[in-house]
Amino acid sequence: MGVEVVVEGLTKSFGSQVIWQDVSLTLPPGEISVLLGPSGAGKSVFLKTLAGLLRPDRGRIRIDGRDAGAERRRAGVLFQDGALSGSLTVYDNIALPLRERAATPESRVRRIVMDKIERVGLLGAEGKRPGEISAALRKRAGLARALVLDPEVVLFDEPDSGLDPVPTAYLNQLIVDLNAETGATFLIVTHDLDTARTVPDDIGLMAGRELVMFGPREMLLSSDQPVVSGFLNARGPDGLPPIPPQLMPTGGRIRRTQPVPGAWLAANGVVPPPGSFLDEHGRDWRAEYRRLLAP
Ligand SMILES: Nc1ncnc2c1ncn2[C@@H]1O[C@H](COP(=O)(O)OP(=O)(O)OP(=O)(O)O)[C@@H](O)[C@H]1O
Incomplete structure (x- = not known):
């Protein structure tokens, strides 16, 4: 299950370059949060600080009520470039965190790694090296590795970077599904507004060396706070058309009962991969989508 992540005065x-100051927020347990912001705002630095890879000057991070230093191993990270070793196969890259742990028998490593490989849609690619698969599959391999120790917190550094809109949409659907399955607490750093509109429960905006706002998705997306609306409106349509207004969430915790990414794929004529048609209640989102668009 997911755990609460509390950041105080970070x-x-x-x-002499202050990246951000006095950042406080709470990532609710089991939910997906997105951190938005312009390039250079310090989003990746924030994620690396949460992951324990960078040390903050001030402030504290508590995971499940305890100091993050001791809890670091409970977080998995999907790095922007996947951070895969080019000389290892996909399988061995994913197995790495398990093998670094003392005395995990190879039969158990195999069971866990193949389970993650199947879960992220990489079956058949396990014997290949990262250079032999597409950027989208490398992201999936990085994701499988982030999940291999069953972390309670998963941090995603720009999962959409370097991907076209369609693979990004598939990856977003996978992220939503994995969150529902694992119940872990997810934080995604991105500047992709389509991701922000469709995936998270909560959104934060980092700009001008501070966290400008953090809260429920609809609150931020409809905010008229000048920095927030300035950031949201500065982005024109890039790639696929915007999500139709009737598919936009209407408030509350939408994601697990309202399969927006799937509907969005359909709106754009994309057929999602097998297995992703059903939401967690077993409803076929395509029927939901047709109903929404019915005259
Ligand atoms: N290890 C480091 N040493 C010195 N400066 C750094 C280091 N890492 C990041 N920075 C600086 O911190 C600032 C914020 O970088 P960061 O990568 O966090 O931005 P970002 O919001 O993630 O941007 P983007 O969306 O373009 O990835 C930049 O000015 C960057 O040069």
Whole structure:
């Protein structure tokens, strides 16, 4: 199950350059949060600080009520470039965190790794090296590795970077499904507004060295706070058309009962891969979509 991540008064600088200061937020357990912001705002630095890879100047991070230092192993990270070793196969890359743990028998490693490989849609690619598969599959391999120790917190650094809109939409659907399955707490750093509109429960915006806002998705997306609306409106349509207004969430915790990404794929004429038609209640989102569009 997911755990609560509480950040209090976090400040980070490199030398005399303050990246952000006095950042406080709570990632609700088991939910998906997105951190938006312009390039260079410090989103990746924030994620790496949460992951324990960078040390903050001030402030504290608590995971499930305990100091993050001791809880670091409970977080899995999908790095922007996947951070895969080019000389290892996909299988061995994913197995790495398990093998680093003392005394995991190979039969158990195999069972866990093949389960994750299947779960992220990589069956058949396990013997290949990262250079032999597409960027989208490398992301999936990085995701499988982030999940291999069954973390309670999963941090995604720009999962959409370097991907076209269609693979991004598939990956977003997978992220939503995995969140529902694992119940882990997810934080996604991105500047992709389509991801922000469709995937999370909560959104934060980082800009001008601070966290401008953090809260329920609809609150941020409809905010008239000048920095927020300025950021949202500065982005024109890039790639696929915007999500039709009737598919936009109407409030509350939408994601698990309202399969928006699937409907969005259908709206754009994309046939999702097998197995992704049903939401967690077993409803076929395509029927839902047709109903929504019915005259
Ligand atoms: N290890 C580091 N040492 C010094 N400066 C760094 C380091 N890592 C990041 N920075 C600086 O911190 C600032 C924020 O970088 P960061 O990568 O977090 O931005 P971002 O919001 O994730 O941007 P993007 O969306 O383009 O990835 C940048 O000015 C970057 O140069």
